[in-house]
Amino acid sequence: MNARGNLIALYTITRREVARILRIWSQTLLPPAITMALYFVIFGSLIGGRIGEMHGFRYIDYIVPGLIMMSVIQNAYGNISSSFFGAKFQRFVEEMLVSPTPSWVMLTGYIAGGVLRGLMVGVIVLGVSLFFTRLHLAHPLVTLSTFVLAAAVFALAGFVNAVFAKKFDDIAIVPTFVLTPLTYLGGVFYSVDLLPEPWRTISHANPVLYMVNAFRYGILGVSDVGLGLAYGVMLGAALALGAVAMVLLKRGVGLRA
């Protein structure tokens, strides 16, 4: 298959992923809108008014970037883990495995699906947030690049999870016991500068912290971490997870006997 053939295969996988997201919109697009609206009401309007300012911003304005990033991360991860595991479970992943589609095209197509779901959910949550705040993008390029990188990192992580998963429980464990704690402790609701030691230092081992803060820098112009370091962490995680995913695909782990 030549380069054009690879592009057609990539387009096909991505299109199929998007069709799936839209087909089950009540499971993929609606829940984040409702959840985030509740976060905005409770943490922003009700409690936020009593908290005061953080880094010179109203509390609700301060948490909006983190909440958008939280939705993006969870949905990019959830999309690929459930979609790819579903393909394994129903065995229609074999349609791709017996075709000449190269592993990297397969992976890129699924990652694109995860990133696009993250984008759709991000835009929806952003739209919801506008009912509660007025946002100005301080650095649009940083916002966009952080969004794509973070979504790609967690889509890759979701892919690795789906490759190893043998039952549906296996794709629910990581979001519940790893992803949610990492996100909640990743500075979505607070600045890590408020934490006492050693928690402040420990928090810097959490990759979500860099994503949330880079995104917050893109929207509000403030961050708890250096932008260069944040990009380094995101790029490093993307490359490492990408390499792992490619090795797993090439070896056919969980896919070929």
Next chain:
Amino acid sequence: MSQPALEVIDLRKTYANGVQALKGVSLSVEQGDFFALLGPNGAGKSTLIGILSSLVNASGGEVRVFGRSVQRERRAAMQMIGLVPQELNFNQFEKPWEICVNVAGFYGIPRAVAEQRAEQYLKQLSLWDKAFVASRTLSGGMKRRLMIARAMMNEPRLLVLDEPTAGVDIEIRRSMWKFVSEINRAGTTVILTTHYLEEAEQLCRNIAIIDKGTIIEHTTMKRLLAKLDVETFVFDLAGGAGELPSVDGVRLTRVDDHTIEAEMARTHDLNSLFAALTARGITVTSMRNKANRLEELFVRLVESNKSGAAA
């Protein structure tokens, strides 16, 4: 001489649990052939097809499709194969149309061409009226035909059918075989595994029988059937069977009061048997072959392989 459509060379597969599914299988399928790969459950057929379609990694040996190694030139080899697997393996939430068009995309086929082919093959397999309904709502026979339509999307040079008619009624089976025979006549090489041996006997020109991971027979259907030296006839009787006569070279057994079976050499005449039955006052109203010829041979070969292994 043209290159074989399929060459299997000393193929071995040992699974992680230690099961040796293939123990050095070698066979060749000529271009344009309609080839039967038969064997009892667990003989290694599905493993062989799995390796051929790259879903199973071989432990040793090689598989070549029109000269391209599945192990070393996977993409080139896969471009030429269409696979109809034993188990349903399409997205039950997608529509037949989407399934076919998407699969074409995985082969790098432009969408406009894919849409044309999807329409063509869904129509040929009498699925066009179901093209835009969720595939989970299709009947069992329709799902099987959908997998054939899907396998045709890349217009393969080698079509592999792994028990495609399992659980399918006779009418649909016949329509499926009509379609497959047509594409075979048009030049596509077909490899078939089935438990309906009369299908293999009618459709296939060449045959391999695999058992316990080794090929125990690899020949033409004609030569294999010529090996059958014994036939069994079933006689339906007008009255009771009574006491059965003794006839040289014929083994008579009573099935029930109105049915008997006679096993004899193919060269044995039937006249002496009829004379003996008539002498006993036994009236035969009809007779038929007990089973199809290939089935008898198949059972014998597998049985002798079993006893050979035990010895």
